[in-house]
Amino acid sequence: GAGVSQTPSNKVTEKGKYVELRCDPISGHTALYWYRQSLGQGPEFLIYFQGTGAADDSGLPNDRFFAVRPEGSVSTLKIQRTERGDSAVYLCASSFGNRESTEAFFGQGTRLTVV
């Protein structure tokens, strides 16, 4: 596809369950970012990949959150033992990741609701 694709678009899960959120970046983009956004707030940085490695995971709120990007393309954000406070829109973005500071392209997000 032409843009960043996130699946599913909506996910409802029960408290305590495990969820996986998927991000397909734009082909050729080496940098990939995960954010979460609560209503009325700006996107909150979670983690940033350069290739397969996590360049900065300082935004992950606790050890229930984990993200992988094993082949340097698709990424999965994993949340264990979900809590109601995890309910938010999870956004993924990708960019070429070079030092000329090019734009990042965002997906439409996955709306996660923990009930």
Added chain:
Amino acid sequence: DAKTTQPNSMESNEEEPVHLPCNHSTISGTDYIHWYRQLPSQGPEYVIHGLTSNVNNRMASLAIAEDRKSSTLILHRATLRDAAVYYCILRDVWRDDKIIFGKGTRLHILP
């Protein structure tokens, strides 16, 4: 991370120019100034970026103060579709390439 300060909200009339201010008094020499906007129920989208000189593209213009401690995003002729939250962001690609969003400015366009 260098911080930016923006007004919480602004209003403008349709078909008039809009000037969205951003203060970044602690900007470093390698920080680029980026602007993104987020339309309702959409992911953020890139608008424009610059380092020192003013920049123009098809969406907007970016005016950067000579001391780089402030900048202004200019929409030359606002339409109802420009109603969005506008984020001013500093990116230091030589240190790391995180994109850190603040609260942004919610722009309301009046018909």
